[in-house]
Amino acid sequence: MRTYSRLLAVATDAGAAKGPFRPAPAALLPPIPLYRTLLRTHRKVLPVEQRLLGDMYIKAEFRAHKDIDNPVQIIGFLSEWQMYAQALQGDTWRGEKMDKAKIDKMSDQQIGQLYELMQAIQKQNSEDAEVEEADVVVPLDGPKKPDQ
Numbered sequence: 001m002r003t004y005s006r007l008l009a010v011a012t013d014a015g016a017a018k019g020p021f022r023p024a025p026a027a028l029l030p031p032i033p034l035y036r037t038l039l040r041t042h043r044k045v046l047p048v049e050q051r052l053l054g055d056m057y058i059k060a061e062f063r064a065h066k067d068i069d070n071p072v073q074i075i076g077f078l079s080e081w082q083m084y085a086q087a088l089q090g091d092t093w094r095g096e097k098m099d100k101a102k103i104d105k106m107s108d109q110q111i112g113q114l115y116e117l118m119q120a121i122q123k124q125n126s127e128d129a130e131v132e133e134a135d136v137v138v139p140l141d142g143p144k145k146p147d148q
Helices: 005-009 031-045 048-064 071-090 100-105 108-136
Strands: none
Touching: 031 048, 031 071
């Protein structure tokens, strides 16, 4: 990703949510500091399994976008990742739903990836629930006492 320092130094509202709860970032971080911030935030906030998945995704996305020349795409990419980092740091991401406008802008491939991610999360949640349920089940009679 070529660095356009003039573009990165200017505050932007590209991709910002329209509402009082998520303000636009004050200034965009350059790609490498943003990349480091994201990995550091994952390390501090996420459980190990989510962190590993998130770190792999961040690394793949930054590699895929490193040769982008279009300034509009660069600003959109960096601003979305910066808002993601701010959401993780502020703990506003738990239970949050995706904005319909963002979903409408997604390609068929992106929607397919999102669907696969949803299925993986639901599978993991059901497996976790089964494990917890197995640990919680206690006989109604109470523990059996050995015959004396």
